[in-house]
Amino acid sequence: MNDNVNILRIIRGTTVDGPGFRTSIYFAGCRHRCPGCHNPQSWDFNAGKTMGIDEILEVIEEEDYDVTLTGGDPLYNPDFVICLADRIHSLGHNIWLYTGFTWEEILNSHALYDAVSHIDVIVDSPFVLSQRDPDLAFRGSSNQRIIDVAQSIKKGGINLWRRE
Numbered sequence: 001m002n003d004n005v006n007i008l009r010i011i012r013g014t015t016v017d018g019p020g021f022r023t024s025i026y027f028a029g030c031r032h033r034c035p036g037c038h039n040p041q042s043w044d045f046n047a048g049k050t051m052g053i054d055e056i057l058e059v060i061e062e063e064d065y066d067v068t069l070t071g072g073d074p075l076y077n078p079d080f081v082i083c084l085a086d087r088i089h090s091l092g093h094n095i096w097l098y099t100g101f102t103w104e105e106i107l108n109s110h111a112l113y114d115a116v117s118h119i120d121v122i123v124d125s126p127f128v129l130s131q132r133d134p135d136l137a138f139r140g141s142s143n144q145r146i147i148d149v150a151q152s153i154k155k156g157g158i159n160l161w162r163r164e
Contacts, residue, residue, distance in 0.1 A: 005077050008041065008048040010059050017068035018096040018121070018138055019163060023060050027071035032100030036129030038140065042072035053084050060088060069119075070098040075106075078115035085118035095119050096138075100126040103147055103158055121161050122147050137163070 006028035011017075017024040029045035030037075041047060060067055067088050074081050074097055085095055097119045099106075106112040106124070116122055123139050123146050131141035138146060151159035 002077070002080060004050045004052045005080050006046060006048040007051045007056065008039075008072065010056070012059070012063045013065065014068075016138070017070055017098070018066065018094075021065045022068045022096070023063045023065045024068040024070055025056060025074075027069065027074045027077065029076050030072040030100065031076070032073060032126045034100060034127040034129070036132065037127055039071070045072075045076070053080070053087060056084065057087055057091070060093065061091065066094040066096075068096040068098070073098075073100050075099045075101055075112055075115055078111040081115040082118050085115075089118070094121075096121045096123065098123045103145065103152070116149055117153060119149050122149055 008026040008028050010026070011024040013021050014024050015021060026039070026042060028042060028048040030043045033043055069081065069084070081097070088095055097116070099122060101112060101124060103124050106116050123144055125144045128141045128143050131143050133142050136142065145158065146161040148159045148161040
């Protein structure tokens with residue numbers, strides 16, 4: 001496993017990347033290259049600052065908010081996501097992850113499935129400009145799904161996350 005990844009930025013106390021106040025970690029690198037992407041600077045895998053898990057955890061511990069992994073696409077670094085997620089969970093935080101991969105693609109990839117199984121909720125699928133809807137909570141286009149990972153794995157089918 002690579003002990004470091006490139007991080008574009010870490011946003012503290014955001015409320016747009018999942019419920020409540022969150023620390024959002026923006027990974028560098030994305031091959032989906034969705035037309036209309038709100039963050040095209042995240043496509044470059046060499047952008048941002050190289051960071052290790054301990055350095056990222058320092059920020060998370062300072063803020064003490066739940067965490068969102070976004071980007072770019074964190075799933076291009078599945079082993080790093082597993083290690084980071086395990087450490088975040090040990091601090092008692094909920095984890096959301098945004099990915100351009102679909103749930104079905106994730107199920108067909110051992111590496112992606114392993115990474116996602118360490119996450120609480122994913123927002124899957126690429127952004128589709130023709131399905132853009134600014135009124136949707138926590139997603140940009142109507143094709144994207146907010147998936148409760150544990151329940152989906154348990155039930156063997158997609159279980160959508162519901163706000164409590």
